[in-house]
Amino acid sequence: MHLIHKLASWLETHWAVPAYAGWVILGLTTFFLLAAANTLAGWLYVLGGLGLGLLLVSAVLPIKSLQGVQVERLPLLPVSVGESLNLGLKLSNSTKTAKSLLQVHDHPPKNLGATTAHSIADIPAQGTHTWTYTLKPQQRGVYRWQNVQLRSAAPLGLFWCRRSRPVKAKAIVYPQILPLQQCPLLDHSGHEQDRQRQAQQIGPHNNNEGVTRSVRPYRWGDPLRLVHWRTSARHNELRIRELEMFAGGQTLVIALDSAGNWHSDQFEQAVIAAASLYAYGQKHQDQVQLWTAQIGLQTGRQAILETLAQVQAGEVTVAPLPQQSVVWLTADLASASALPPGSCWLLWSDEGVAQKLASQGNHLQGQLIQSDQPLAAQLQASLSISVR
Template sequence: MRKLRRLNQFLEERWVTPAYAGLLLLAMNLFFFAAAVNSMAGWLYVITGMILGLLLVAASLPPRYLRGLMLERAKADPVHAGDRLRLTVFLTNATPTPRYTLQVIDPVPSGLRSATQRESPQKAIEELRPRQTVTWQYDLIPPRRGIYEWQQLYLRTAAPLGLFWCRRSFSVPQQVVVYPPVLQLQQCPLLDQLGQELSQEWRDRQHHLHVAQEGITRALRPYRWGDPLRLVHWRTSARYGELRVREFDTFSGGNAVTVALDTHSHWRGEDFEQAVIAAASLYLYSLQQQIPVQFWSPATGMLHGRPTVLRALAAIAPSETDAEYPLDSLLWLTAQWPSPEPLPPGSVTLLWGEPPSRQQGRLLWIDRDRPLGLQLQAPVSYPLA
């Protein structure tokens, strides 16, 4: 049955396949031909020839009927998994004659369709007037994250006689980016406390910058209006005959939370998806709370900005890519404990998989049988300092 269906689809895309009415007419023609051979009646041969001519004309018309039709797509905005995705297709009749009984089929990837939606989306168009454009919009609810690409749209018709089906493909590329779902975190003590630690560290460094001025001078520049007099380097100013002020090195590292995802291949599929959801949720929560944040993984390197990070998380997958850890402390999402290499000082590990054998100082074990959102919002029960 499956082979017969594939043969029918192959013929429909390359030539034509008979519709139900066409099969009945073909069977009737064979019956008349057999009767004509048996009785040698000329009128039966005439009927057989007329039906055969009608079938040949009906088989040649549908491919021509689809010529002059144009298909276009509208760009699809990125969505999160589980949200509504709207796709738009435009069908234009560029010919001076109308078209009837058309069917548009969009072979979207199976990852964009829900479990109950087995067939590709399709739209029936009764009439398409000359120079008219018909807009077809339909909605999908993608269940999984990913970057989905497909190239084709199909037009199918049995017009004008309805005896043979014909389907032709049109090259109309489409790309859809489905971000991972994001948990609506009302609080996250883990990130809040890390943000406070980093802010305090940054303030301490800035205080050290203003107090310990000797020995950290990077360069001398001419005095500008508004510069404090305490920055004037009097010895150099006396030498050049004009005021020169000191510029100091600023500390730029260690003042942002780095959400890091381990992409090595020791993950279970469900655990990795949970880790991706956790990474997206923690990153967006940090942005919402105005905590400086960045994302890092061995496969992507360091990334900044909401669209860039979410797109990377939509496409990310376990791999064997190796990379050195960033210098800043990490919020390390992994399924391997202990880490094969020491993490930067101050790092915290979120562990999926088997629970650790003993209580660890900077480790939070994620229980796959409990809601992830509740675990991320639970009070921190281990020392971070």
């Protein structure tokens, strides 16, 4: 059966293959010709000749019906996981006769969606037909495919003909971006000296107003010098000033340990965390960069998100880690000890490992991430290990 299927597929793509009705007529025609050869009856020769003529015409017409049909793909816009990916094809009839009863088959990769087919009743002469459809990708990645297939049995429906058209496609599916309202790891990471230096340069009067980004309720561990007293008196509760996260000229570098040894679900969470931290950091400053082991530093929203879409665990380290402070996303406890001063980390491991890290006198801020807990809540929670 497999050999028969391959033969039928080859015939359909290179010439034409009979449909069910075509096989019936082919069988009857063969029967008439054999009977005519046996009986020498003229009317059997006529029936056999008519059948052969009908089969020949019905095999040629579908091939001609696909000639002159050109296919163009509409632009594909990047989306995030869970969003709707809109795909479209524009079919143009460059001939002076209408094209009818066509099928269009698009074959996106399996991780992106199933093969999709569309039937077209008629494309006018010198006219166009646009087909759009929607997929909902559930896995990040950069997906490419090359061809679109046109299929027709018009006008008699006795033979199928299928032809491929080279229409390249590239669909980019970004990782999910969590809408973080706060992120203590970035808000209170090792840049306090930069904030103090900025406040000293602005002066004592402007220190209360000039570098304030927003005001929020007091959380345990917040320094009292950041209390906004007038707003606190107005609301009858302590309110804390949120300062600009970094001083001018400073850059936030999110470093993903893509060369490490990860569990697949933990690495996917780390990619989501990197995208979410990038989006959060971009709201509060202009310069945010991403570092991965194979590509190195990336700047710009499109380049960063496309890198996160295609990054994989276990990459070969090509680019050295930046010498400036970074936000280190890792599953390896030992790698956090070699980070530049002022860095902070997100660690995908169990709580015992985090306590071991704290007992070693680690002087970096960090947040322990548990795979079985909601990631957004953990990124917005207080730090697991504070600065010593």
